[in-house]
Amino acid sequence: MSVATSIAAGYADARTIVAQAIARAIAPRKPMRVSEWAERYRVLSQKGSSTPGRWRNDRNPLQVEPMDCFSARSPVHDVVCLFPIQFGKSELESNILGYSMCENPGPIMVALPGEVSLNKWVDQKLNPMIEETPAIQRVLTSVASRESSNRRFFKDFLGGQLYIEHAGNPTRLKSTSVRILLVDEFSSFANQLRGGDDPDAMLDGRTSAFPTTYKRLKVGTPDTIGTCRLSMLWDKSDQRYWYVPCPHCGHEQPLEWSGLQWTPDATHCWYCCRECGGVIEEHQKPQMIAAGRWVATHPERKVRGYRANCLYYPLGLGPRWLDLVHMWLDAQSDPAKLKTFVNDRLAEAWEDPAMRAVKHNLVADRAEPVPLRPVPNWVLAVTAGIDTQDNRLAVHILGWGRGMVCWPIDYVELPGDPANDEVWAALVDLLSRPIERADGAVLRVEASAQDMLGHRTEAVKAFVRSRRLRRHVAIFGATANNAPPLGKPRLHDINWRGQLDKRGVHAYPVGTVAIKHMLYGWLSSDADKELEDRRLRFSNQLDDSYFGGLTSETYNPTRNRFEKRRNAPRNEPLDTWVYAYAAALHPELRLHRWTHAQWDARAAQLLAQIDRRPLDSRETRPDPPTPVPARPAHLDSRGTHHRPRRRGAVIDPT
Structure with a gap:
């Protein structure tokens, strides 16, 4: 083959490559949901997952719909998720993040409660996801550790930027505008926020520059009734529960902790259908969950709310029902353990039983x-x-x-x-x-x-x-x-020598x-x-x-x-x-x-005070006593000369 022929063939190949790139650029984007992207591209790392390898939606079907709310064509703007611990909340956020970087790029922020949790999330979730998912690597501007576009808490990618912030730095939070906002453990974030800002208003203000395309996710486990921000958002949402069909009668119902029954010695447990009373064993749970669906309690509300408890743990990815029963029984004698179980396992806000009557x-x-x-x-x-x-x-x-x-x-x-x-x-x-x-x-x-x-x-x-x-x-x-x-009083005044003044103010500590x-x-x-x-x-x-x-x-x-x-x-x-x-x-x-x-002595003293009251006009008053000549102010009762009291002197009322 001559040199001219080789050059012509090379130009033909280049022409084909350029044409394919142009075609991909102008071709309509095929609609893809977050769950589809995760199943096609997402790879779980051994550093942060108990089941490394390809992501599978059928492992936990409850995560699919919340993820798909963040698809490019989804009309949903706000999502709140109340899930138990170790239910895949972080993986759900990671899938949304990876999809947004690859398929729906724009400015993104991930907000965490504190600096420690931020570092853990970067090391255990973000970096392993980037390492194991080539699709994300391809959209990053740089993967070099010394590049300014690839810092620890900032990633630049094609069409957008990723900001990773925590509640301890509200100044940086306020200076960022994003289209997609992901908040992890929102209740803890609200408690850690400094400066007195309202966490809802401050975070929602980050997306105000994108009034029609913004998307916000707030996820976590609840805290205490009355102070839990996540529960307050849930109260405003459409409140969706995962309804599963009974294997006996087919009646759809959410799994509730009150429906779980166990023997007196806690050696066996089962779930009781609230419609037919049938006994449901745990080995029937995978088929029930696979056939389930999210059902909204208030479908007219705009905010999407998703809630699940520990009874929905996939087999092999969480405690068994009997293990949860043992946890529950062990927590009955300790209010702190009981609160932890209610928050972390039941995904419900805690209310002290003694406080229920204090309304x-x-x-x-x-x-x-x-x-x-x-x-x-x-x-x-x-x-x-x-x-x-x-x-x-x-x-x-x-x-x-x-x-x-x-x-x-x-x-x-x-x-x-x-x-x-x-x-x-x-x-x-x-x-x-x-x-x-x-x-x-x-x-x-x-x-x-x-x-x-x-x-x-x-x-x-x-x-x-x-x-x-x-x-x-x-x-x-x-x-x-x-x-x-x-407590014991403490001195709070300092004399001219810089020492505590023993004649100064004593302040008492109070155990509020x-x-x-x-x-x-x-x-x-x-x-x-x-x-x-x-x-x-x-x-x-x-x-x-x-x-x-x-x-x-x-x-x-x-x-x-x-x-x-x-x-x-x-x-x-x-x-x-x-x-x-x-x-x-x-x-x-x-x-x-x-x-x-x-x-009794105090009561008698007050009664005696009543008896010493002046007589009314119908009673004969006794003759007044003979007046005693007043003595000079400078003589006491014995006639001894003394110095008059200074005007304005303080008299001890005791």
């Missing part, structure tokens, strides 16, 4: 049709709690009876900046007023406690130093969650977790008690915001602390109740340690 409407229904004042005759002592804010003082006055039965006398907010004197004068006037009982006896505030940290600390310390109120102490929340209700446990325990147990046996009694003159604030927090056993419910009213009524209870534990008062004799 603001249920507590408000117990209010008695009596006025706040005069207070009931069984009230024998009064304390107060004060919460300091930048523009007000929230004051809670509580009455106490035998056995520490509580009667909220008043909750009021005094407007004014604590840096000025006017609000302190109003506080002194409020807490110095006598409190009248129904029988005419008069009570005084025995002690009061005021939070000193967070807002106007120096102003609170200055007021405590002035001693204008009886047993008025500064307090602060104890760091340890297992701290006692009232312990007191809130006690309060909510009382509220919960009062639900089943008669009026006279309740520990907390209320007047119907208290408004709904008071009851909402008193029950505005819920206990999280994982963190061993109380957290404010989402969209709950301000929690000042709860905080000030805690402070007023701490005041009742004042070392000079200690109402919680009073014996029957001490309560």
Whole structure:
């Protein structure tokens, strides 16, 4: 073959290659769903999967529809998935990510709760997927580790870019615009987000530049009722469950934990059909799941919601039913274990059983049709709690009876900046007023406690130093969650030598977790008690915001602390109740340690006060006593000369 012939053949081949490239570029793209792409191209790595090799949709059919919502031609924009742990949530996100990079390119963001989880996801999910999936390697601009387009948390690919962020860096989150947003463990992400931003609004704002083509996925396991963001999104979704047909009657139903039955010795378990009562063994589960489908509870809603529990684990890819029964029985004695099982295995938000009766409407229904004042005759002592804010003082006055039965006398907010004197004068006037009982006896505030940290600390310390109120102490929340209700006081003032001033302000640490446990325990147990046996009694003159604030927090056993419910009213009524209870534990008062004799003595003292009231006009008043000449101010009772008291000197009310 001559040289000219060879050159001509080479041009012909080049012409064919160019023509094929142009044809591929202008040809209509064949519609492909995410599940189809995953089954054709996705390869699971041994580094992050228990079943390495080609991806198969039939291993877990429940993942197919949530993935396909992110196909290029799907009209779905928002998806929320509540799945148990080890159910393939990360693989579902990886398939969506790989498909979007190859078939539907654009700016993509993957958001994780923290830096540690971000690094784990990159090392165990992203990098192995890139290494084992040639289709993804072909669309990456570079695979070299030193290229700026292939950094650890940033990947540049044909037609788009991948950003990997975490909740600990909200500044970088806010500076990114993307079309596809994938959020892993959304509840944990919301808890870790710094800066006070609303996680929903901030993340959804990242896709505002793509109003018609954006897609958002928020996936994870739920947390605590009232604070779980994922559960709140689920409540707004169409709430889809995987319905499976009964092998006996064919009735379609979702698998629920309440349908699982087991023998008393937990050696055998089975599922009971809610239609025919037939016994369903676990070996029948694969055929049932394969024949199942997602069914929407509210099909009119736009947000897609998918939920499954541990009963749907594919055989060999999760615990067996009997293993789950053993986990459930083992968790009954430990609230933390029970919460973990409910969150991680049942994919449900946790609610402390003791908190179920502590609903603001249920507590408000117990209010008695009596006025706040005069207070009931069984009230024998009064304390107060004060919460300091930048523009007000929230004051809670509580009455106490035998056995520490509580009667909220008043909750009021005094407007004014604590840096000025006017609000302190109003506080002194409020807490110095006598409190009248129904029988005419008069009570005084025995002690009061005021939070000193967070807002106007120096102003609170200055007021405590002035001693204008009886047993008025500064307090602060104890760091340890297992701290006692009232700890030993600590010095907070420094003298000119830089040492603690022994004559300065003593501040008491308060175990808020312990007191809130006690309060909510009382509220919960009062639900089943008669009026006279309740520990907390209320007047119907208290408004709904008071009851909402008193029950505005819920206990999280994982963190061993109380957290404010989402969209709950301000929690000042709860905080000030805690402070007023701490005041009742004042070392000079200690109402919680009073014996029957001490309560009897206080009751007798108040009754004697009633007997000393002035006689009415119908009784003959005794003759007034013979007046005694007043002695000079500079002589005492024995006629001894002494120095007059300075004007403005503080007199100890005790």
